[in-house]
Every structure is written in structure tokens, then in C-alpha cells.
Amino acid sequence: MITYLALFLVLFANANAELFTAMADMDSLLYTEKHVVSLIDQYIEMEMKRLEKLKEFAKDYQRKNQEALRYGMDYVANPVNAYLLIKRLTSDWSYVESMMKNNNAEVFLQNITNQRDSAMVKFPDQEDLNGAATALMRLQDTYKMETSEIAEGRLAGLQRTSPLEAHDCFELGRIAYNQGDYYHTLMWMEESLARVHREDPPTASESEILEYLAFAMYQQGNVKRALAMTKRLYKMDPDHPRAKGNIKYYEDALIEQGYKKKGDDGDLPPVVNPRKDDGGVDERDTYEALCRGEIHKTGVEQAKLHCYYKKDIPFLRLAPLKVEILNWKPKIVIFRNVLSEDEVSLIKELAAPRLARATVQNSETGNLETASYRISKSAWLKDVDHPAIARISKRVDDMTNLEIRTAEDLQIANYGLGGHYDPHYDFARKEEKNAFKGLNTGNRIATALFYLSQPDAGGATVFPELKLTLFPSKYDAVFWHNLLKSGEGDMTTRHAPCPVIAGIKWVSNKWIHERGQEFRRSCAMDPMEYE
Numbered sequence: 001m002i003t004y005l006a007l008f009l010v011l012f013a014n015a016n017a018e019l020f021t022a023m024a025d026m027d028s029l030l031y032t033e034k035h036v037v038s039l040i041d042q043y044i045e046m047e048m049k050r051l052e053k054l055k056e057f058a059k060d061y062q063r064k065n066q067e068a069l070r071y072g073m074d075y076v077a078n079p080v081n082a083y084l085l086i087k088r089l090t091s092d093w094s095y096v097e098s099m100m101k102n103n104n105a106e107v108f109l110q111n112i113t114n115q116r117d118s119a120m121v122k123f124p125d126q127e128d129l130n131g132a133a134t135a136l137m138r139l140q141d142t143y144k145m146e147t148s149e150i151a152e153g154r155l156a157g158l159q160r161t162s163p164l165e166a167h168d169c170f171e172l173g174r175i176a177y178n179q180g181d182y183y184h185t186l187m188w189m190e191e192s193l194a195r196v197h198r199e200d201p202p203t204a205s206e207s208e209i210l211e212y213l214a215f216a217m218y219q220q221g222n223v224k225r226a227l228a229m230t231k232r233l234y235k236m237d238p239d240h241p242r243a244k245g246n247i248k249y250y251e252d253a254l255i256e257q258g259y260k261k262k263g264d265d266g267d268l269p270p271v272v273n274p275r276k277d278d279g280g281v282d283e284r285d286t287y288e289a290l291c292r293g294e295i296h297k298t299g300v301e302q303a304k305l306h307c308y309y310k311k312d313i314p315f316l317r318l319a320p321l322k323v324e325i326l327n328w329k330p331k332i333v334i335f336r337n338v339l340s341e342d343e344v345s346l347i348k349e350l351a352a353p354r355l356a357r358a359t360v361q362n363s364e365t366g367n368l369e370t371a372s373y374r375i376s377k378s379a380w381l382k383d384v385d386h387p388a389i390a391r392i393s394k395r396v397d398d399m400t401n402l403e404i405r406t407a408e409d410l411q412i413a414n415y416g417l418g419g420h421y422d423p424h425y426d427f428a429r430k431e432e433k434n435a436f437k438g439l440n441t442g443n444r445i446a447t448a449l450f451y452l453s454q455p456d457a458g459g460a461t462v463f464p465e466l467k468l469t470l471f472p473s474k475y476d477a478v479f480w481h482n483l484l485k486s487g488e489g490d491m492t493t494r495h496a497p498c499p500v501i502a503g504i505k506w507v508s509n510k511w512i513h514e515r516g517q518e519f520r521r522s523c524a525m526d527p528m529e530y531e
Helices: 027-046 054-076 079-088 091-100 106-116 126-142 147-151 168-179 181-198 205-219 223-236 245-255 279-292 301-303 314-318 343-354 385-399
Strands: 307-310 321-327 334-335 376-381 410-415 444-451 462-464 469-470 478-483 500-502 506-512
Touching: 027 054, 027 079, 054 091, 079 091, 079 168, 079 444, 091 444, 126 147, 126 168, 126 181, 126 279, 126 314, 147 181, 147 469, 168 181, 168 205, 181 205, 181 469, 205 245, 223 245, 279 462, 279 469, 321 469, 343 410, 343 506, 385 410, 385 444, 385 478, 385 506
Parallel strands: none
Antiparallel strands: 307 321, 321 334, 334 478, 376 410, 410 506, 444 478, 444 506, 462 469
């Protein structure tokens, strides 16, 4: 019943909860799992005669954990693996608890509880499990992945895990159900049902699957199928506490739809499963198509783009910067190879112990708060933290010709499972009156985005209004102006990072502000002029 996965990076003793929000927190779960095996073995040694079943569980647990550790980063940087690891240490751990409680294991379980609360061993919680499951569903939607392909462990053509079992799929469906997401409930319960029929012994209850699946069918408009499935459930389990009542409920629903008699389910129509309309379907569809790399600039547009060496200041005459123009209005450029491997490693090393759940600013209160549409952890590095950070800030000055002394500190972000951030603006809009008030440096005039890693698949940066997709390339930096010459926000700079399918994504932002640019940024005759 237990399947395995893992992810690799360091979890520090002072790290926050919400492990799913940053890949940098996931490595410790492998060692948490290994520690659990050790504690279980101790318990088995004391209770050998009464706990043979638990011993078999522990052996299987240990074998698969060792397999995950052996494959290391290549094995673990996979969202399916991440979901399973978190699932194993949350819902599946409940199974272990029940076995032990049935055998007077309260003392041992208290020991485990103490370990969960310690700084040395970090356990995920239900929020982590829900977050990992939601991440898989987000990947499924964004990249149009078939449920069966994900269940087989294949993401973007990458095979890094053994297939999911029926119980794993059932848990995904149940999490979706608890969130009122019947679109995904239907897909994952169907997959669970298909798999339970192929398993011997089955890892999930067919009657449970049918009940959830029938209600999801009903919610998605498949009332006839909901009725047929519930009748099947009732035939399988006449004593089911809800099946008979649900049959009447679905029959009444059919009568309301115009069917003449109860039980007139007739031929079953094709399944319909509409995706929820969240009010931004047009942008969502464009965003997801860009993430998949399905939208490209025309040949005429591409012909206007070019590369050049930037050497407009004395230092750059000795060490010019490689610049590639990606878009003209607004002008978006990428600076190639502006970071070294030593600098990237140092930034990650300094940032890792400071990582905290990334926040967004409430437009009404100005307060920072976490949000489900921003899944990452971030940290801030000052120029005084290390000479290399100060050098990078000076490099941004050379790259952009803008004043850096009024810029924000360097922000480092590590994306979590299916890590993403919904389309947004970097600048503060007029209604966001309290944004950046404490800085007293005006609005964010420009953004420099450094790529500190290159995921194996996914993780692009996209601009929906411009139909532009940028796939991460390590050591490079993307730069654009957020404001027009008038100081008004450029609405075409709305952008978003796409979910990471596989691998690790680290980025760093340097947000440059208006104050101090008076003698750096030239004026224009037309206030709406682009840079």
C-alpha cells in the first residue's frame, strides 16, 4: 500500500513548516523517513512476538527508502515522488499508528510524537499533503497531462518513480473532493477504480471509490452515471449506510431533469467533466499554452530581434555583456552568463537558512500574507552580507544603467512542488496605495530576474499579454522596465512563473525603484513612450 519518493536539499533546524512550498526543505524528509524506520525496528525488537505484521511493513519501508536514497537527486526531483513521500509520512503514518495502538504501543507512539516536534526530525503535516496533491493537479492542468500518465510516474517524458497504486490515486481524489474540486475528483477516482481492478490484493476499497466517484459525476452533470454507479455500489454492499438513500436522491434529480420515471437511467451518455471557470479563463488558457511552449512569435516579429554586446561604460569595454533582445515594446532583454557557478552556490548557501514562505501584499491593507497562488519560499540578502552580493548589485547597475542604491535587497526564491506564482505585476497599481510605503523610494521601475538553476522540465517565465515564453537558463538574467516614461505602470508586463514539472528552480530578483533615477533615466517627449 505504501509507495515511495523523495526530494533532495537541506532542511535546517529553524526552517518553517509548509515543506511543500520549497524544494530546499524536502531532502530532510528522506532522513526523517530513515529515522522512522530505526524507531520502528526498536519497537519490533521489544515486541517481536506480537508485531510480525509491523515488522513486514518496516522492512518494505526500509527497502524502498534505501532505493530512493540510492538514486539521489535524479530520483527525488519529481513531483509525483514528492506527493508520495509526504503522503507516506502523513496519511499512511495513520495506518502505522492504528497498528501500534492495537498492540499497546502508546509509549512508543509518544516517542514518535516527541520526535515530530523536535528540531532534528521534521515531519510534514496535512497541509503539506494537501499542497503536494494540489501541485500534481496543477501540473496536470497546466501541461495537459493524462491522469494515467501521471499515475504511471511519467511526467514530460521523464520516468523517475514506480506507478501509483489505487490507494495513492484515491487519496489524490479525496483531497480534491475535500476542496470542492470535483473536476479532479472525477479523474483521480476513475483512475483509482481502474487500478483497483488490476491489483491483487487491492490497495483501496472499491465501494469507497464508487461513492466518491458517483458524487463527483453528479456534481459535474453526469447524473445518469452517478445513479448507475450507486446502484452498482448497492449491489456490491446492500448494507452500505448511504447507498440506498443516494439512489433515491439521484433518481429524483433525473426526474427534475425531465426523465419520466425513477430508475430510467437508460443508456449512459459520455462523461462530461468541465473545468471550473475561475473568472480568468482567457488569461489562464493563454498562460498555460505559453507554459507548454505552444505560442511562438511570428517570423516577422523574430526578424526584428537581435543580439549585441553592451559596452557603453568604460568597464564594459573590457568585459562587455552579452545581450539578447526578446521583445521590443516593452523592451525585454536577457543578459547571458552574468553569474558564475561560485556566485550561484554562494547565493543558495546564504539564502537557504533564511527561507520563509513567500508572501503577497494585500491591496487593501498593505500587509504581507501567504496565498495559494504563490508557492515558493524566499529570503533576502543585503550587500553587507557578503562582498559577492555587493558585486552582483554593482553588476545590475552596469547591466541596466539605473541607480541601485535605492533598489530592494536581493530576493532569492526557491519554488516548491509544482511551484508557481499566478500572473501578476511587479509594480504597485494606483489602488495599492500602501505598497512600498515603508521604503520611501517610489514604485518598482524595473525588474532584473536571475536564473540560479535550470529545471529539467517546466518552470518557464511567461508574459501573457506579450505572448512571450522564457525558459530558465542558468547564470542568465532577464530585465525589463515596469513603468512607462510617465511613471504609469506598463500593463503589458504582467508575467508569471510556470509550475516546475521536474527538477529544482531557484531564482533571484533585484527590484529597482524610481527614486534616484532622475539623472539616470532620460526624459521623453511622449509620456507613454516605451524605454
